[in-house]
Amino acid sequence: MSGEDDSTAPVVTEYVSLQEVVDELLARSTVQLAPTVPAPAATIGPSILRPTFTKQGLQRQYDFNTQILNLLNPIVEAAPEEFQIKASLLKAATLLTQRNELLTVADKDPAVWQSFDHYSQAESFEATNPFLANYLRKRKTDEKKVQERPNWKRPHPYGARDQPFRSGGATWALAPPVNLQLSSLL
Structure with a gap:
């Protein structure tokens, strides 16, 4: 039994040292593969990438967010991993980028x-x-x-008739002959 304890001790030591190496490699890879905040459209160059807004307030908010992103980009790259500083800065940059995307869509569809x-x-x-x-x-x-039902409306504002007058005839229509009217009374 004591022989088994001796053989497992080096394995545990190896495991700990491998775990440290794996952690270090993961830290390096996350630094290298960390999602970088895309450069704001204002600094990229072509005006094609920078959206044009129809509402001036949304344009101002987009420009302000872009300025903040420009300030955060160099800080994110140099930020230490301690106390999740880098993760917090990346989260802030991601939120600003998402907000800019929301502003772009909201300009077209409020x-x-x-x-x-x-x-x-x-x-x-x-x-x-x-x-x-x-x-x-x-x-x-x-x-x-559940969609809102439209208010009830008449299919035609003056009833189902398509005739201009209620009697069905025009006012200039000829009157029936006089003798026809008299015969119907007698």
């Missing part, structure tokens, strides 16, 4: 804001109250199914 609000509200309750988050997601899908 209805995306309502969908984004429902999604973010459900996500905020996910950690604290999963039941409420599930309810909000379900309500959102139910709202899509």
Whole structure:
């Protein structure tokens, strides 16, 4: 039995040393393969990549986010891994990039804001109250199914007749002969 303990001790030591090597290699690979924040469209060059906005407020917000991303890019590269500083900076840069994408879509389709609000509200309750988050997601899908009925409208504003006058004839139509009217009375 003591022979088995001696043989397992070096294996454990080898395992620990291999684990340290694997951890170091993983750390290096994550640094090299870490998702880099794409350079903002303003610094890339061609104006084709930079979106044009129809709403000036969205353009200002996009420019502000781009400036913040320009400041974060060199800091992210030089940030230490300690205390998750680099991960936090990468998360901030990712959020700003996602926000810029949202602004680009929202400029063309303002209805995306309502969908984004429902999604973010459900996500905020996910950690604290999963039941409420599930309810909000379900309500959102139910709202899509139940469409608002249009108000009832007359098919034609003056009834089903396509004739211009209720009597069915024009006012300039000829009157029946006088003797015909008298004979019907007698």
